[in-house]
Amino acid sequence: MQxxxxxxxxxxxxxxxxxxxxxxxxxxxxxxxxxxxAVTAVAxxxxxxxxxxxxxxxxxQGAGSLPSVGPRIxxxxxxxxxxxxxxxxxxxxxxxxIAAGLGGFVVSSSAxxxxxxxxxxxxxVVRVPERSYAQxxxxxxxxxxxxxxxxxxxxxxxxxxxxxxxxxxxxxVERQLLELLDRAETVPAALAVQSQLNQVQLELEQxxxxxxxxxxxxxxxxxxxxxRERQVAVAGNGGGPWGIVDAWRSAARGFVTVVGWILVVAAxxxxxxxxxxxxxxxxxxxxxxxxxxxxxxxxxxxx
Numbered sequence: 134m135q136x137x138x139x140x141x142x143x144x145x146x147x148x149x150x151x152x153x154x155x156x157x158x159x160x161x162x163x164x165x166x167x168x169x170x171a172v173t174a175v176a177x178x179x180x181x182x183x184x185x186x187x188x189x190x191x192x193x194q195g196a197g198s199l200p201s202v203g204p205r206i207x208x209x210x211x212x213x214x215x216x217x218x219x220x221x222x223x224x225x226x227x228x229x230x231i232a233a234g235l236g237g238f239v240v241s242s243s244a245x246x247x248x249x250x251x252x253x254x255x256x257x258v259v260r261v262p263e264r265s266y267a268q269x270x271x272x273x274x275x276x277x278x279x280x281x282x283x284x285x286x287x288x289x290x291x292x293x294x295x296x297x298x299x300x301x302x303x304x305x306v307e308r309q310l311l312e313l314l315d316r317a318e319t320v321p322a323a324l325a326v327q328s329q330l331n332q333v334q335l336e337l338e339q340x341x342x343x344x345x346x347x348x349x350x351x352x353x354x355x356x357x358x359x360x361r362e363r364q365v366a367v368a369g370n371g372g373g374p375w376g377i378v379d380a381w382r383s384a385a386r387g388f389v390t391v392v393g394w395i396l397v398v399a400a401x402x403x404x405x406x407x408x409x410x411x412x413x414x415x416x417x418x419x420x421x422x423x424x425x426x427x428x429x430x431x432x433x434x435x436x
Contacts (some may be wrong), residue, residue, distance in 0.1 A: 142190050149208065188390050204288050204290045205288070205289050205290045205293050205347075205351045206263075206286045206287065206288055206289075206351065207286065207287040207289055207347075207350045207351055208263060208266050208284070208285075208286050208354035208355070209284070209285050209286075209287075209354065209355045209356075210266075210270060210282070210284045210285070210354070210355070210356045210357070211272075211281070211282070211283045211284075211356075211357045211359070212273060212274060212278055212279065212281070212282055212285065212356065212357070212358050212359065213279070213280045213281030213282070213359045214273075214274075214277035214278065214279060214280065214358060214359070214360045214361075214363055215277055215278045215280050215360075215361055215362070215363040216276065216277035216278070216361070216363065217277075217362070218362050218363070218364065219251055219362070220359075220362065220399065221244075221251075221253050221254070221255070221360065221362050222252060224276050224277060224360055225244070225255065225360060226256055227276055228257055228259065228273060228358055228360075229257070229259075231269065231272050231273060232259040232260075232269070232360060235261045235262065235265040235268065235269055235355065236261065236262050236265065237259055237260050237261030237262065237269070238259065238260060238263070239257065239258070239259050240258040240259065240260055240355070241256075241258045242255065242257045242258070243255055243256050243258075244256075247362070253361065253362040254360065254361040254362065255360055255361075256358065256359050256360075257357075257358040257360065258355065258356070258357045258358070259355075259356050259358070260352075260353040260354065260356070261353065261354055261356065262352065262353060263352060263353065263354050266354040266356075267413045269354070269356060270284075270356065273356065273358060276360075277360065278363070281359075282405070289347050289350075289351065292347065293344065293347055293348075293351075296343055296347070296419055297344065298339055299340050300337060300340045300344065303333055303336055303337040303340060304337065306333050307330065307333050307334060307337060310326055310330040310333060311330065312331055313326045314326045314327060314330060314407065318389075320379065326327060
């Protein structure tokens with residue numbers, strides 16, 4: 134009996150998925166008086182689902198004939214900017230203000246210190262409404278010298294259309310299964326329908342989640358900013374990135390480094406030098422003390 138009920142339920146599921154009418158449920162081959170009640174309930178649910186399947190199919194056809202609304206593009210960009218010295222913090226704050234003023238927000242940010250123990254380089258990722266993408270790129274590019282720019286666009290129109298159609302189809306199947314579950318009169322029939330319903334609802338939630346994610350990616354463009362400070366050019370040095378102040382600073386660091394190493398070497402060899410000096414003076418003193426005796430012993434006897 135359970136196998137017969139499972140066959141009938143799967144047949145009803147196929148009927149709802151196809152969204153077409155069928156009046157052949159009474160020809161399912163009912164055998165056994167004990168299964169008659171469950172078969173009648175499922176057959177009635179099939180007939181009811183068949184009567185309701187035509188409006189669903191018609192609505193799907195109507196949705197498929199909607200006019201095109203244009204491509205759906207996920208816009209992303211990366212900007213590399215160099216700014217003047219001591220302006221990193223102000224530039225980052227200005228970029229935040231631009232994003233907020235256009236209705237966007239900051240996704241993430243990071244920064245690192247330079248030799249002067251202050252923040253001089255970092256990355257800022259912002260998202261702005263897609264209608265304000267061009268304006269955001271223009272205003273962010275004006276914050277400094279653009280040293281690199283990359284823009285990409287991903288067309289997800291086809292995927293969105295497929296997901297919307299799949300979601301509508303799964304919703305129709307879900308309605309049919311809920312109707313079958315209400316009409317099931319036995320536990321085995323209800324369990325069979327519930328198992329199929331759980332699977333359909335899981336697939337429906339996955340399709341809806343993907344739709345929400347793509348809609349969000351299309352609605353907001355993502356812009357990544359790589360900002361760093363550059364050395365201020367000094368007049369008369371040929372416009373190079375390195376000035377006289379930096380030269381003096383580097384020379385001072387080199388001098389301190391050399392002096393430090395000299396002190397380290399001196400401190401390391403000082404005990405050895407001290408021991409050698411003590412040995413030398415000790416030997417010299419011993420020689421001086423023994424020299425008169427040697428002279429007396431070596432003088433010739435007087436006449």
